[in-house]
Amino acid sequence: IAFFIFxxxxxxxxxxxxxxxLLERG
Structure with missing residues (x-):
């Protein structure tokens, strides 16, 4: 379970x- 959350x-x-x-590059 912990691995899945990670x-x-x-x-x-x-x-x-x-x-x-992508936003920073326009």
Whole structure:
């Protein structure tokens, strides 16, 4: 269970960073 939660958080942060970078680039 803990591993599943860790993966969910990891992917959430990963996609958030990608989305933020795309916004910064315009």
């Amino acid at each position: 993966m969910m958080v990891f992917y959430a942060v990963l996609w958030f960073m990608i989305y933020w970078v």
